[in-house]
Amino acid sequence: MDDQTRMMTGLTGLGGLAQADVGDPDSVRKQQSLGQPQQDIGDILQQIMAITDESLDEAQARKHALNCHRMKPALFSVLCEIKEKTVLSIRGVQEEDPPDPQIMRLDNMLLAEGVSGPEKGGGSAAAAAAAAAAGGSPTDSSIEHSDYRAKLAQIRQIYHSELEKYEQACSEFTNHVMNLLREQSRTRPISPKEIERMVAIIHRKFSSIQMQLKQSTCEAVMILRSRFLDARRKRRNFNKQATEVLNEYFYSHLSNPYPSEEAKEELAKKCGITVSQVSNWFGNKRIRYKKNIGKFQEEANLYAVKTAVDAANVSAQASQANSPATPNSGSPGSFSLSHTSDTYLGLRSLNGEGLNIAPSLQVDTLHPATHLTGGYEELSGSGLYTPHRLDANSWQDTTNLPSVTSPPGPPGSVHSDTSN
């Protein structure tokens, strides 16, 4: 049986509606006069349509009568079926959306940041990593870290409370609409599927609100991250001791200020910073030194003295230990040429005429030492210092380095750091 036939059959079955029911003399009269099932149906429909023209009480009474009719469920069932197969079937195709990629992205991000999902000290790993990269002192970073976590927890709390409100509102509204539809289904053909569909529409609408919530939460987290964890923002000057250690290494290896990976690690450990920060520091130092040697002259001299004094102390101690009567006798650790070239250059400049050291220590300033140790004997001695550019002297060639003592060139040749 096709739909149309079934519908007609169903409607035909309603022929008795006018007779048994309504009790309206007019309709009974009409029913009797027409005498055909089709006409009966037309009459019933007309009555339904006419309800709106009637007074409220009359309409209520007629609605009630229609609702109580024994054929009503059959009529509604048929109408629902027709509706299902026409309007709703067209929508159905469009409504089966794939999961929204935007929401998925936001969900993933919130999960990664520890805002959604189980609490796991949200973002603390990221905070710790960023703090480490920023190279702040442990105290500083831990303060900032806890501050960051506190703010993140605040965001998390707000997010969850808003989410809860949203879910509550969504379910309340859904229930309300479902009840309304169920109520209406008594007077107009509404299938359970249609109700389901309506619920889905409501959920989609609420879902877009949820997406806004997630989006703004993500933004808040991003702002928090950039404020607390952005390395640039968190730039902190290294402490004095760290700078000293780095400068000592730099000036004692002035002929080739390229620490090996191992040396960098050693320096990083000594300074309490990361290896990449050591690399950054040397990168910056080299370029800035090169651009403005004159400016760094004093600093170079200072560290040269420091290194020389250290070396001399070591030498003196070693000499005393080995042969107190013959200082500087070439024993291990003695203040030899190979240890002091750059250092010596620095000392000479400091005194104006050079240091009063044995003539054998005089260095050809045009050919600075290729191997410097100063305070870093342990590094070079253990092979940590790898002079990978000794051959080319590219650093010296470009920097006009030969002597720390003499000005790098005519005043005009000294460039200021144009970077600022």
Next chain:
DNA sequence: GTCCATGATTTTGA
């Protein structure tokens, strides 16, 4: 608020 120093990042080239 300005200026300078300085650590970090980005771009470029070998």
Next chain:
DNA sequence: TCAAAATCATGGAC
């Protein structure tokens, strides 16, 4: 991939 160079962004002194 590494280093140089340029640039950005912040801290701190004034």
